[in-house]
Amino acid sequence: MRNSKHTATISLAVMAAGFIGTLLIEGPPWVRFLQTGFEAGLVGGLADWFAVTALFRHPLGIPIPHTALLPNNRDKVAKAFISTIQNDLLSKQSITNKLAEIPLLPRLLSAVQEQLTVDSTKAAIAKACEFIIRQLPLDKLADYAEKEAARLIRELDMRQLLEKGLAQAYAKGYDEKTFDFALDMAERLVSKTEIRDRMGAMAAQALTHMKTNGLMQFAMNAFVGFFNEEKLGQLIQQFILSGIAGMRDRENPNRQAVLESLRGWLNEPEHRSGIAAELEGLKAQLAEEMQLRGKIMDLLVRLQEQAVKSVGQPLFVDTHVVPFVQRLIQRLENDPELLKRLETGLKEQIARLIEANHHRIGVLIKENIDRFDDETLIELMEDKIGSDLQWIRVNGAVCGFLIGLVLAGLESVLR
Structure with a gap:
């Protein structure tokens, strides 16, 4: 942005210098011809500088009406921006239609198969298995097993x-x-x-x-x-x-x-x-x-420790988890009807999730916009689009100069 702003300033300075220079020089008609071009270029450059500056702040700090448009209309701009993204660019229907075109489950199964060969994934699976085993509610399991064992004993003929x-x-x-x-x-x-x-x-x-x-x-x-x-x-x-x-x-x-x-x-x-x-x-x-209960609890604790020890073995995932997942994936891939039902069910669940949470897109955008004060937001926008806006100033000066030359030519012809 700094380079483009520097270029725009130079273009405006060239137009101003050309206008002043030709204004002070007495000479042949072509000097007046150039003067008209520089004058129009200076006017165009100044007008575009005013327009670009007025988007973000008051020109020269003067509170001219209808300037500093973005800070003064921050809520309107934010609402329009949110509405455009939420209702047009990322509407529920557009997301759902795009989702229907993507074969989610086959891609998911393919990604799972690829990840099963990665050492970090295997380590994560082992850690997850250990975590699940340690989170088992042994007290509740012991209570349930005790009740069932007592019931079975009572029901013995x-x-x-x-x-x-x-x-x-x-x-x-x-x-x-x-x-x-x-x-x-x-x-x-x-x-x-x-x-x-x-x-x-x-x-x-x-x-x-x-x-x-x-x-x-x-x-x-x-x-x-x-x-x-x-x-x-x-x-x-x-x-x-x-x-x-x-x-x-x-x-x-x-x-x-x-x-x-x-x-x-x-x-x-x-x-x-x-x-x-x-x-x-x-x-x-x-x-x-x-x-x-005490005996069952002791048994469950021993089984838990043995399971954790087994999960911690280097070849546990390769020996047990990977073959199980591969067999499951192969079964799904060999059953097109089941694969189709699961794909449909997955997309329906995602569609319901989108339907229930689509409004959060606008909430999220607004929350992010509200995090910035006016100056920070202006700096952010200038950083992203400021360079293009500065080129408007350059184009205004150049186009004004060319239009001035055309008008001067027409004037000389029509006289």
């Missing part, structure tokens, strides 16, 4: 569960495995020396206090005198161990009898009902005493 459990136990031979486990425990218990001695002492005491008559009493006393506690314990131990060894044989009648008796007892409806009732009481007690 223990009679049905018992029947299914026994059916599975019979089908997979768990009853026989349990019986074999009991035999192992009994064998280990009976094989202990202190148990053997205890059994011998108990047998000797029982035989000593047994009361019979006649020959039977005599035989009993002779038996007790021959077998002491240790021998009685060994005899009983061997008898029990021999019985246990026999019970291990799956074809042993005694084993089959015990198992059939146990199964028969379990299959009786009244016994099953009793067991189911016991399980129902245990279920209610279990729901109250398990302190589910």
Whole structure:
């Protein structure tokens, strides 16, 4: 602007100097001819200087009416400017029409695919995943999980569960495995020396206090005198161990009898009902005493920390996020109907957003204009369009000079 203003000033000075110079010189007709041109150029230059200056401020500081047009009509100019942009240049219909021409979703998907290969994007995704995981409301999740777990426990049908459990136990031979486990425990218990001695002492005491008559009493006393506690314990131990060894044989009648008796007892409806009732009481007690919320909360905290640790791994985004997003994009691209529906829905949402917020364009422009005082706004406008306005002054001086020459020529011809 300074260069153009300097040029305009020089053009005005040239016209003034030419006019004064020709005015002082007495000479041939062509001097008067040039004088007319310089005079018209001076008038044109001064008139355009006045017009350009009057747009922004009072010429020479004199408050001439209809000057300093922009400061005096700031609100009108601002409203006209806002109206032009809001209702003409950026009208709702023009934005919507332009939006309809742009394939938003394909461009968005393409941009997402390109960004997935950028390291900064991968780092941002990892940070976002970590942030989301840490923002999970664990307290609310624990409360919800506790209520659901308690509800599931309360809704368990223990009679049905018992029947299914026994059916599975019979089908997979768990009853026989349990019986074999009991035999192992009994064998280990009976094989202990202190148990053997205890059994011998108990047998000797029982035989000593047994009361019979006649020959039977005599035989009993002779038996007790021959077998002491240790021998009685060994005899009983061997008898029990021999019985246990026999019970291990799956074809042993005694084993089959015990198992059939146990199964028969379990299959009786009244016994099953009793067991189911016991399980129902245990279920209610279990729901109250398990302190589910604390355990669930501990589990959620551990899962959260494991998830954060997993997200922090260098290959997490490449291994999990990128393939997932690529599969999703590929599915959309391979389904034109779905892509079209999503595109339509996206544009409808943007159109609603434009409809609801279009007036904010004018509000934003006005807020920005109001931030500047008159001097700052004038400086800003002069900086943007001042150079073109200064060239108006140059054109006025040059055109005035040429028009003066034409008029002088016409005058000389018509005389």
